[in-house]
Amino acid sequence: MTPAATPSAIVVDAVSVERNGVRVLESVTTTIDAHRVAVIGANGSGKSTFARLLNGLIVPSSGSVRVAGLDPVRQARKVRELVAFLFTNPESQIIMPTVAEDVAFSLRASGLPREEVSRRVIGILRHYGLDDLADRPAHELSGGQKQLLALCSGLVREPGILVADEPTTLLDAANTRRVSDALIALPQRLIVVTHDLALAARCDTALLFDRGRLIAQGDPGELIARYERELC
Numbered sequence: 031m032t033p034a035a036t037p038s039a040i041v042v043d044a045v046s047v048e049r050n051g052v053r054v055l056e057s058v059t060t061t062i063d064a065h066r067v068a069v070i071g072a073n074g075s076g077k078s079t080f081a082r083l084l085n086g087l088i089v090p091s092s093g094s095v096r097v098a099g100l101d102p103v104r105q106a107r108k109v110r111e112l113v114a115f116l117f118t119n120p121e122s123q124i125i126m127p128t129v130a131e132d133v134a135f136s137l138r139a140s141g142l143p144r145e146e147v148s149r150r151v152i153g154i155l156r157h158y159g160l161d162d163l164a165d166r167p168a169h170e171l172s173g174g175q176k177q178l179l180a181l182c183s184g185l186v187r188e189p190g191i192l193v194a195d196e197p198t199t200l201l202d203a204a205n206t207r208r209v210s211d212a213l214i215a216l217p218q219r220l221i222v223v224t225h226d227l228a229l230a231a232r233c234d235t236a237l238l239f240d241r242g243r244l245i246a247q248g249d250p251g252e253l254i255a256r257y258e259r260e261l262c
């Protein structure tokens with residue numbers, strides 16, 4: 031018998047998604063309870079669509095999604111508090127002129143006193159090695175630094191879950207290692223969509239997508255081997 035989902039689980043039940051008349055996800059059912067989850071599969075297999083269901087950026091055409099018991103569509107505000115989303119291109123997430131201002135912007139609705147906001151901003155920038163760049167224009171950072179900045183902006187408000195869509199794709203080897211290490215060490219639940227199979231291998235479990243279907247879920251090593259054997 032399958033164990034009951036814990037209250038913090040992500041439960042996806044018979045979800046299909048149609049976009050512009052095309053069925054891009056086909057009856058996906060899964061319960062995610064692991065701490066670090068890799069989402070792998072070929073280009074166009076539905077990984078980003080799946081990831082975007084988890085914070086309501088994409089609405090199921092049928093079926094249901096629950097994230098820690100919350101409906102990402104009907105309870106969008108609560109779900110966005112719980113789930114931080116990291117896009118492939120960190121440029122798209124930079125909002126404010128400087129590094130520190132950009133991170134602080136994430137706390138604008140927190141109601142925290144200004145000193146506490148500054149303390150948290152500096153604390154997280156220091157943790158990810160960006161504190162020396164706090165007053166630099168955010169758009170002048172390198173690609174890897176921007177990805178770390180996006181991570182800081184997402185994490186500073188202490189979400190329960192981080193969903194990251196190909197966070198290392200634009201990075202060189204050193205920054206890939208840096209961002210991967212940061213992701214793997216997070217206390218938050220991590221759902222990471224990735225073509226970086228070394229990063230996928232470091233997760234606790236994996237989901238394998240193929241042409242809009244979730245075809246397997248389980249040990250990352252086994253799924254990576256199946257992906258390379260059957261689908262590459």
Ligand SMILES: Nc1ncnc2c1ncn2[C@@H]1O[C@H](COP(=O)(O)OP(=O)(O)OP(=O)(O)O)[C@@H](O)[C@H]1O
Nearest residue numbers: 049050052054071072073074075076077078079080
């Ligand atoms: N707005 C849209 N209208 C029609 N089809 C779409 C739309 N957005 C995505 N698709 C299709 O949905 C399918 C799944 O796309 P998705 O972005 O989820 O794939 P992916 O697995 O993330 O791929 P990649 O590895 O290339 O990022 C693709 O075939 C894509 O062409």
Ligand SMILES: [Mg+2]
Nearest residue numbers: 077078079195
């Ligand atoms: Mg994608």
